Amino acid sequence: MTRPGAAASASSAATLRPGEPGYRRAILALFAAGLATFALLYSTQALLPVLSTGLSLSPAQASLTVSATTAALALSLLPVSALSxxxxxxxxxxxxxxxxxxxxxxxxxxxxxTTLVVLRAAQGVALAGLPATAMAYLGEEIHPKAVASAIGLYVAGNSIGGMSSRVLTGAVAQAFGWRASLFAAGVMAVLCAVAFRLLIPTARNFRPGPVSPVALWRTVTGHLGTPLLRRLYLIGLLFMAVFGAVYNVLGYRLAAGPFGLSQTAIGLVFLVYLVGTGASAASGVLHGRLGRRGALYVAVVLAAGGLLLTLADSLAAVLTGLVLITAGFFTGHSIASGAVSRTATTGRAQASALYLTAYYIGNSVGGTLGASAFHSAGWDGTVALCLAAVLGVAGITLHATRRAVADRRLTVPAGRTA
Structure with missing residues (x-):
């Protein structure tokens, strides 16, 4: 009989370590997959004003080409990832x-x-097999000490994919139209898919098991029955609603007066998305100094301040506001998603999938409502909607703070003060 320690050593020995060719191949493969995923997911976002003109659509109608994809992805995450x-x-x-x-x-x-929205929704279902499955693959195939850095590189691919698709489609649309720009994004995704398949090492630690709908249901309902997880899911949803609304409507705001930016220039504005890379990294330091709730308050202040700045008819103020909104969103998202992993003691993959589900539902709802508010009340309407969502995050965090203070008072021994 194999001793437990020996089994653990054998399992660890079978994982990929930094410096090994297999490790580099796995990281590059998943970087390519992440780039393709987010390039396709947001391929129409920078094109919404062009789609409105080309197909005679309102901002709310055009935003469905983004919302349908993220909503389909959100609803498909749990069942599709379970197939793995x-x-x-x-x-x-x-x-x-x-x-x-x-x-x-x-x-x-x-x-x-109609055809465009249906195809984009189908694309969201197809993409659902990547986010949670990629995390599971890294957890099984990468040495435990290197998993965090490996996931960080995968997330970097996500971020670069989301940014590059916006910049690429904006530039190509300026010269050749929106159909050519979407085709260019598709070609880039195909190249990434081929790179992924050629590079990905054969899984050595995966052990197939039955997919039990009953067990999955119990795990999901257990997570949804945990108050802290529910709060974290709602925070992720509200932050992503703000992010989706702002970035869906931003192109319309910058194309109109007094800015009048070209489609290429609007695409380049999405480079601000890279602020999220630095904000995500800084969120760990912020969490260490201020705790989870303190870091969330900082995220709320950044996002709210940025939204108010964008009300000015100054390009510098709008761009500064966009930087603050992006930093606030990524800070809040990093803190909330990290807290989900730490809070769930069992079924962590399902806990993270539920967070992602809420996250993408927030993107869909926020993007559509933000565009509708813009159509009826202009940019001021979109900002008002987003500020309401940010205040929702503040209210949830304040409620948690009061409960934590009350719990600490209850645990103070009699005769002592807190």
Missing amino acids: EKYGRTAVMTASVFSASALALVIPFAPDL
Whole structure:
């Protein structure tokens, strides 16, 4: 019989370590997959004003091309990622990235809004096989001491993919139109999919198991029954609603007076998205100094201050506000998502999938409502909606702070003061 210690050593020995060729291949493969995922997910976001003109759409109608994808992804995350428990991480990720990339080559030929939205929703379902499955693959195949850095590189691919798709589609649309820009994003995704398949090492530690809907339901309801997790899910939803609304409507605001920016210039504005990389890294330091709730208050102040700045008819003020909104969002998102992993003692993959589900629902709802508010009340309406969501985060955090203070008072021994 194998001793537990020996089994653990054998399992650790079978994982990939930094410096090994297999480790580099795995990181590059998942970097490519993450880049493709977020390039496709947000491929139409920088094009919304062009879509409105080309297809005679209102901002709310055009925003459905983003919201339909993120909503379909959100609703498909749990069931699709669960398939990887039976069929394998690599198989599900491969099917996901190739099917989503294939759809990307068809989407530019959509004749009308309905067809475009249906195809984008199908693309969201296809993409659902990547986010949670990629995390599981890294957890199983990478040496435990290197998992955090490996996930950080995967998230970097996500961030760069989200930014590059906005910049690429904006530039190509300026010269050749929105259909050509979406086709260019599709070609980039296909190249990333091929790179992923050629690079990804064969899984050595995956053990297939049955997919039990009953067990999955129990895990999900258990997480939803935990008050702290519910609060964290709602915080993620509200922050992402702000982010989705701002970035969906931003192109309309900058294309109109007094700015009048070109489509290429609007695409370049999305480089501000890279602020999130620094904010995500700084959130760990912030959490160490101020705690979870203190860091969330900082995120709220940054986002609210940024929203108010964007009300000015000054490009410098709008861009500064956008930097603050982006920093506040990524700080809040990093703190909330990290707290989910620490709070869940069992079923962590499902806990994270639930967070991502709330996160993308927030993107869909916020993007659509933000565009509707812009259509009816201009940028002021979008900002008012976003400020309400930010105040929601502040209220949830304040409620948690009061409960924590009350709990500490209850634990103080009699005869002593807190």
